[in-house]
Amino acid sequence: MSCGRPHDVDCAEILDRVYVFIDDELHDQVDAAAIRQHLIECGPCLRQYNLERAVKALVARSCGCDCAPEVLRVKVLARIREVRPDVAER
Ligand SMILES: [Zn+2]
Ligand SMILES: [Zn+2]
Incomplete structure (x- = not known):
């Protein structure tokens, strides 16, 4: 990708860290x-970043606790792919 x-x-490295970046847990300012x-610079990575951010916002809204965030995340991703294939296309 x-x-x-x-x-x-590398894009792979960016996508690896984009979750941490969204969580604002990148303590290395150079990395950020x-x-x-x-x-x-990179459209595909930006799209993935926006998608992850949208998922994170949705997950935060629908679940205040830490219950199975991964399951919820997958569900939300699937839902976004349904309604916004342009965003989720990958
Ligand atoms: Zn990239
Ligand atoms: Zn690129």
């Missing part, structure tokens, strides 16, 4: 800056 352009940081820069 790549836009075909060369990046300082690199990810932000990558998201500006």
Whole structure:
């Protein structure tokens, strides 16, 4: 999954860290800056980032506790794929 352009940081690495980035748990400012820069340059990664953010917001809204967040996340992702294939296309 790549836009075909060369990046300082690999797309796979960005997508690995994008969850942490969304959670604001990246304590390394250099990392955060690199990810932000990558998201500006890279359409596919930006789309994935937006999707993860949407999922996170939905999960937070529908479940205040930490019950099975992974199950819920998968459900929400499936739902988003139904209603927004343009966003979820991957
Ligand atoms: Zn790219
Ligand atoms: Zn990328």
